[in-house]
Amino acid sequence: MSGLPPNRESFGSKFGIVAATAGSAVGLGNIWRYPYVVGENGGAAFIMIYLAIVIAIGIPVMLSELSIGRRAQQNVYGSFRTLAPNRPWYLIGLMGVVAAFMILAFYTVVAGWTLEYLYQSFIGGFHEKSAEELGSMFNSFIGSSSRPLIWFFVFMGLTAFIVVAGVKNGIEKSTKILMPLLFVLLLILIVRSVTLPGAAKGLSFIFKPDFSKITAETFLMALGQAFFSLSIGMGTLITYGSYIQKRDNLATTSLSVVATDTMVAILAGVAIFPAVFAFGIPTGAGPGLAFITLPNIFEQMPGGTVFSVMFFLLLGVAALTSTISVLEVIVAFFVEELKMKRGAATWLATFSVSILGVLCVLSTSELADFKILGKTVFELMEYTTANVLLPLGGFFIVIFVAWFFGRDKAKDELSNNGTLKAHYIPVFLFVIKFIAPLAIAFVFLQGIGLIDLK
Ligand code: PHE
Numbered sequence: 001m002s003g004l005p006p007n008r009e010s011f012g013s014k015f016g017i018v019a020a021t022a023g024s025a026v027g028l029g030n031i032w033r034y035p036y037v038v039g040e041n042g043g044a045a046f047i048m049i050y051l052a053i054v055i056a057i058g059i060p061v062m063l064s065e066l067s068i069g070r071r072a073q074q075n076v077y078g079s080f081r082t083l084a085p086n087r088p089w090y091l092i093g094l095m096g097v098v099a100a101f102m103i104l105a106f107y108t109v110v111a112g113w114t115l116e117y118l119y120q121s122f123i124g125g126f127h128e129k130s131a132e133e134l135g136s137m138f139n140s141f142i143g144s145s146s147r148p149l150i151w152f153f154v155f156m157g158l159t160a161f162i163v164v165a166g167v168k169n170g171i172e173k174s175t176k177i178l179m180p181l182l183f184v185l186l187l188i189l190i191v192r193s194v195t196l197p198g199a200a201k202g203l204s205f206i207f208k209p210d211f212s213k214i215t216a217e218t219f220l221m222a223l224g225q226a227f228f229s230l231s232i233g234m235g236t237l238i239t240y241g242s243y244i245q246k247r248d249n250l251a252t253t254s255l256s257v258v259a260t261d262t263m264v265a266i267l268a269g270v271a272i273f274p275a276v277f278a279f280g281i282p283t284g285a286g287p288g289l290a291f292i293t294l295p296n297i298f299e300q301m302p303g304g305t306v307f308s309v310m311f312f313l314l315l316g317v318a319a320l321t322s323t324i325s326v327l328e329v330i331v332a333f334f335v336e337e338l339k340m341k342r343g344a345a346t347w348l349a350t351f352s353v354s355i356l357g358v359l360c361v362l363s364t365s366e367l368a369d370f371k372i373l374g375k376t377v378f379e380l381m382e383y384t385t386a387n388v389l390l391p392l393g394g395f396f397i398v399i400f401v402a403w404f405f406g407r408d409k410a411k412d413e414l415s416n417n418g419t420l421k422a423h424y425i426p427v428f429l430f431v432i433k434f435i436a437p438l439a440i441a442f443v444f445l446q447g448i449g450l451i452d453l454k
Contacts, residue, residue: 356381
């Protein structure tokens, strides 16, 4: 393939690239995390800020990451090493690898919850349960340790299994078919949710902004959610970018991925909030929100069992296409930097992530009272990755492309060496030079309380 070093894998087709990248982006971040963060941060006003951040910061960071990866043809650490030899930029790469460990540890816990809920759907575990009973069902499940632990290991194993198989066979094939199906299922859920009695309040919660609830922290939560949901700021897309061929179009890839990811999140919100109000579930229910609300919806649907089996299966798959992208960051690093074989690298990564992962699993049971900075291990991993490491990574990534990578290389990557007309490039360069880094810095410093410019 043109310009690719031999022996390095790449994605096979255009649709495959979008599917794998969208597969990374779309996952629990959209269907589990987005609704609960929206619920905790006041609804519609948060969503508007979120959308603005996705457009003004998300797209530029994504394009920057893909450009770095495709240019360097390396893992996240190696990419910075190659493009900026003898400069400390590789530290950003290392930070990405560390973030990958932390994300995978807590994310796989929630992915494990989807397997329990798939199982419960099968055995009719939600039958004739009230909203309250479904709430306590969730709490007693996460409050026990053995089942969440088992599901965690099952999910880690599945992830490792696919990553061992490699980019084209494992990652690309599995995402192509199942993603579109999840979309359809969400639409069906929406129809049921918005026709429930009392649904209107939920719709106004997500469509009628109430700006009085907005604080500096709201902006930081929106920024963190955007980075998390788009899989940006830690080199997942540098790694995936390195598998994209020179003839493919990075801009259209980014736009399709951002559009898909945002659409799925919005749809998940429209599916969940009408039901939240209809069943009297508190909007600030936290990480259990989707797991408590969805079974309620299924219980109110003809054929609910079938839909619920399908839904949790697809949610599990969506989570899997995200976990493989995170594990791939670590594995590519081990393979290329530590010269390990792919199999050994995968199992070493899986084993070490699992140690941290077990602490995350136990954060809702045995270790519920073990807190660092007032947070359980699970909460600490979730908060520091989404709201600190990813924005920090994103900040340095755009700065790198704008000020160090050089205008010409950026142009080459975005226009495929001049063969594509990419009229947006001057705008893009302006945004990554000034707007995106300033906005990230401002939201970040204000959000953690270091500056106060109200
Ligand atoms: N974007 C994924 C999701 O929304 C999670 C993820 C974060 C994946 C960071 C890769 C890197 O579910």
